[in-house]
Amino acid sequence: MTGKLLPIPTPETRTYWEKTALGELWMPKCETDGWIFPPRFHCPTCGSTEFCWKQLSGRGRIASFIITHRAGAGYQGEVPYFIILVDLDEGPRLVGNLYGVPVEPSAIHVGMPVEVFFELREGIHLPQWRPIGSKVTG
Amino acid sequence: MSYEEIVIVGAAESELIGVVPDVSATGLAIGSALRALDDAGLKPTDVDGIAGTLHVSELALQLGIKPRYADGTNVGGCSYMLHVRHAVAALRSGMADVVVIMHGESGKSRVGSPPMAMDMATASGQFERPYGIAGTFSMFTIPTMAYLHKYGLDETALAHVSVAQSKWAAQQPRALRQKVLSVDDVMESKMISWPFRVLECCPVTDGGGSLVLTTAKRAADMDLKYKPVVVAGTGELVEGAGSSFMEDLTSFRAFRESSAEAFRTADMSVSDIDHLMIYDAYAHVPLYGLEDLGFVGRGEASDFIKGGATSPGGSLPMNTNGGGLMYTHTGMYGMFALQEAVRQLRGTSPAQVEGVKTSFVQGVGGMFAAAGAVVLRTQ
Numbered sequence: 001m002t003g004k005l006l007p008i009p010t011p012e013t014r015t016y017w018e019k020t021a022l023g024e025l026w027m028p029k030c031e032t033d034g035w036i037f038p039p040r041f042h043c044p045t046c047g048s049t050e051f052c053w054k055q056l057s058g059r060g061r062i063a064s065f066i067i068t069h070r071a072g073a074g075y076q077g078e079v080p081y082f083i084i085l086v087d088l089d090e091g092p093r094l095v096g097n098l099y100g101v102p103v104e105p106s107a108i109h110v111g112m113p114v115e116v117f118f119e120l121r122e123g124i125h126l127p128q129w130r131p132i133g134s135k136v137t138g
Numbered sequence: 139m140s141y142e143e144i145v146i147v148g149a150a151e152s153e154l155i156g157v158v159p160d161v162s163a164t165g166l167a168i169g170s171a172l173r174a175l176d177d178a179g180l181k182p183t184d185v186d187g188i189a190g191t192l193h194v195s196e197l198a199l200q201l202g203i204k205p206r207y208a209d210g211t212n213v214g215g216c217s218y219m220l221h222v223r224h225a226v227a228a229l230r231s232g233m234a235d236v237v238v239i240m241h242g243e244s245g246k247s248r249v250g251s252p253p254m255a256m257d258m259a260t261a262s263g264q265f266e267r268p269y270g271i272a273g274t275f276s277m278f279t280i281p282t283m284a285y286l287h288k289y290g291l292d293e294t295a296l297a298h299v300s301v302a303q304s305k306w307a308a309q310q311p312r313a314l315r316q317k318v319l320s321v322d323d324v325m326e327s328k329m330i331s332w333p334f335r336v337l338e339c340c341p342v343t344d345g346g347g348s349l350v351l352t353t354a355k356r357a358a359d360m361d362l363k364y365k366p367v368v369v370a371g372t373g374e375l376v377e378g379a380g381s382s383f384m385e386d387l388t389s390f391r392a393f394r395e396s397s398a399e400a401f402r403t404a405d406m407s408v409s410d411i412d413h414l415m416i417y418d419a420y421a422h423v424p425l426y427g428l429e430d431l432g433f434v435g436r437g438e439a440s441d442f443i444k445g446g447a448t449s450p451g452g453s454l455p456m457n458t459n460g461g462g463l464m465y466t467h468t469g470m471y472g473m474f475a476l477q478e479a480v481r482q483l484r485g486t487s488p489a490q491v492e493g494v495k496t497s498f499v500q501g502v503g504g505m506f507a508a509a510g511a512v513v514l515r516t517q
């Protein structure tokens with residue numbers, strides 16, 4: 001038990017979490033309207049439920065970030081730490097933590113390229129982020 | 139078609155705000171409702187409509203009435219702007235004759251408040267919350283760096299928001315933070331969530347506030363202490379899950395669309411507005427608000443504030459109670475923004491601006507999840 005919060009998958013998101021367990025990032029994609037994130041019952045643009053899941057590269061750029069000095073549940077030993085928004089190369093945006101660089105404002109910038117790795121947390125594999133080519137896993 | 143004019147005839151905050159450890163959340167709401175009714179020369183038995191973010195059935199019981207109109211809309215801190223909008227429709231259609239909108243929150247002392255539940259199956263629960271989001275200060279704030287980066291601004295853009303509002307708060311005896319701040323004061327205050335220092339984050343307090351609304355026709359027959367304040371226009375938009383799901387990290391659609399509808403229904407534009415309240419849980423929100431409402435161009439809000447336009451003596455007095463940052467922030471602050479707008483239009487604010495005839499009140503709900511706007515004017 002780390003005390004960190006765990007997502008509760010739903011039928012709409014089950015494939016997402018099944019794929020992260022394989023070390024892959026997948027999202028639903030509507031043929032007409034593109035990526036659907038967060039995963040939903042239907043495409044919010046055209047209403048179709050006929051979409052399929054596609055794999056993403058797991059690479060993107062930091063769209064925004066903060067450095068929190070107050071710990072969320074289970075993060076007590078890690079402050080300060082980054083919480084970042086990543087715009088994936090394919091378009092969708094994910095939240096995550098950034099590892100592999102010193103936790104200070106000068107070590108991070110909007111537009112910085114990052115790649116995904118997966119943190120195993122009590123049976124759930126969460127997408128997390130590091131600089132491209134870094135080997136850190138947390 | 140022309141609609142019946144709807145007016146605010148009563149407005150009051152709870153007797154005490156700030157740290158109030160011996161009054162429950164409901165008590166803060168009911169206490170302020172009784173004061174607002176007294177302000178309007180009415181009794182609870184005159185009320186046939188209620189609205190609030192607490193359980194409306196509990197509010198009805200506590201107030202001792204059986205309302206035929208109840209609105210429990212809860213989209214976060216701007217819910218009270220939505221309650222005003224819905225009350226206008228209810229009063230115009232005859233669903234109610236007198237509506238009381240109540241806020242009470244024991245944000246600091248947590249008296250009679252349910253524990254805050256987090257649903258880890260929602261979009262935010264699955265894709266935001268697991269990443270060490272300790273509080274709104276590490277999630278509501280997260281689009282800010284995208285905004286600062288886009289316009290080539292540094293962290294002091296946030297500090298200037300707090301500095302400007304501290305000048306108003308210094309004139310407000312009920313404000314929690316009353317000190318006039320310098321940029322250095324703000325920058326040297328405790329780091330919470332870089333680039334946000336504690337003086338750029340709202341405090342957490344206890345408090346209540348209520349409004350009493352009725353038709354202008356009925357108000358004309360009432361013996362009122364103050365002239366009624368007219369609800370000239372309203373707007374709302376529920377956008378969805380929150381800050382990481384925004385289409386554009388540098389602009390908030392719900393601000394743009396709710397404000398546009400409020401201006402349209404009031405038949406006014408930015409140049410008609412004398413006084414502005416923009417819900418400021420954190421210092422970046424007024425920057426987004428000034429631009430999204432159309433008071434300044436894209437990327438211009440920081441210079442506008444820094445240049446003193448929103449400060450005492452400026453061309454657009456904004457957040458004249460000191461805002462959520464300085465005055466009080468119970469958790470769902472929107473009611474206090476509405477209260478200050480009513481005070482300014484009545485001429486009773488401790489930080490009174492000369493000749494305020496119109497006020498625009500913009501609320502945000504959740505973390506960039508919903509918005510409500512209300513345009514008020516003198517009768």
Ligand SMILES: [Zn+2]
Nearest residue numbers: 030033043046
């Ligand atoms: Zn589609």
